[in-house]
């Protein structure tokens with residue numbers, strides 16, 4: 001999908017992260033239960049008005065609290081709908097110019113330091129159900145984690161979903177990104193998935209409609225995947241469990257788990273591995289500020305502690321530059337980068353849009369438009 005069109009903050013407008021929205025109507029919106037729907041009061045920050053909903057809407061809601069890199073700016077509005085119907089009604093009533101970004105657990109996300117304009121949708125735990133259905137099928141709420149789906153399938157003697165054990169994100173993120181690991185990907189097991197489109201329409205699409213290729217789908221901009229139906233084949237519980245254990249051990253041995261990371265940073269280019277090209281270009285261990293190319297698996301970037309999103313993105317761009325110079329290969333980001341890049345305002349100096357961290361490449365790093373960039 002391309003860059004985000006329209007929206008509240010086009011192009012280079014900076015969002016000073018130090019300034020939190022101040023005026024809410026009503027104050028801090030936790031509109032549980034009764035106020036949803038057409039008659040719900042509209043909620044307002046300094047920048048946007050949004051409809052009420054039965055779930056929660058938080059102005060300036062932190063994303064760094066939960067995304068894996070544990071850094072980056074807030075959402076203008078962080079919305080957690082109570083149900084599919086609540087989400088549908090909310091989106092129907094939302095000004096079409098307000099951008100909507102669905103997120104899972106943020107295992108594949110850089111959120112820029114200026115935060116994300118518009119609405120970020122994070123699904124509630126009630127949409128993390130996993131049910132077994134006849135025909136070796138598993139129905140999963142989009143908020144369910146890959147490991148949960150794989151485990152329920154194993155317990156029901158359904159084989160073919162083991163690879164989801166190695167996907168640390170949600171079923172929704174996996175459907176959207178055609179998540180893959182250990183030889184299989186979502187397109188191999190998806191029967192259909194239900195989406196709430198940006199205008200609030202609820203649709204169930206057969207797998208073929210997603211136009212799957214490697215780490216790519218045709219999920220429309222602003223649409224939220226809310227449920228997926230997967231299908232496997234009959235299998236032996238012990239054998240399925242053993243395969244899941246093998247996957248877990250392999251990940252443990254080769255990838256920096258339990259770190260502040262975003263998974264694989266770049267897609268594997270045709271005919272080669274991203275990590276091999278990164279290694280050959282001398283980038284293993286490369287550091288900008290507290291951002292580092294993992295020594296263990298050099299297609300992973302790490303936040304060693306206090307890295308800004310700008311440091312992490314600049315490091316990724318520096319890796320791309322060095323690989324391009326070394327081998328001519330153009331690495332393509334797999335990690336989704338979202339939001340606005342800024343230097344937060346300091347005393348007496350207004351905040352400003354930045355190119356991220358690299359002093360020697362101030363014009364090229366940071367907010368340059370690239371293929372999968374999702375800026376406001």
Ligand SMILES: NC(=O)C1=CN([C@@H]2O[C@H](COP(=O)(O)OP(=O)(O)OC[C@H]3O[C@@H](n4cnc5c(N)ncnc54)[C@H](OP(=O)(O)O)[C@@H]3O)[C@@H](O)[C@H]2O)C=CC1
Nearest residue numbers: 103104105106107108169170172173174176179224225263
């Ligand atoms: N194989 C591996 O080891 C790893 C794989 N991953 C991949 O990353 C995926 C991301 O998972 P997760 O952490 O949940 O996602 P993230 O929170 O990282 O979100 C990444 C992107 O996924 C899309 N997305 C997430 N949830 C939904 C949803 N319900 N509906 C529509 N789009 C959604 C959004 O894309 P957009 O804004 O473009 O719509 C979002 O920008 C994994 O499922 C997997 O594909 C990540 C790390 C490691």
Ligand SMILES: C=C(O[C@H]1[C@H](O)[C@@H](CO)O[C@H](OP(=O)(O)OP(=O)(O)OC[C@H]2O[C@@H](n3ccc(=O)[nH]c3=O)[C@H](O)[C@@H]2O)[C@@H]1NC(C)=O)C(=O)O
Nearest residue numbers: 180181182183254263264266267268273275296297298299
């Ligand atoms: C982590 C992700 O997905 C991963 C997925 O988990 C694995 C497993 O199937 O295969 C892809 O990684 P990959 O191609 O780098 O494969 P890995 O299994 O991680 O590594 C392959 C082999 O190379 C070795 N290896 C890897 C990196 C490194 O610096 N050094 C090294 O020796 C590993 O030990 C392993 O034996 C996916 N990445 C992409 C971009 O396709 C992700 O998408 O975020």
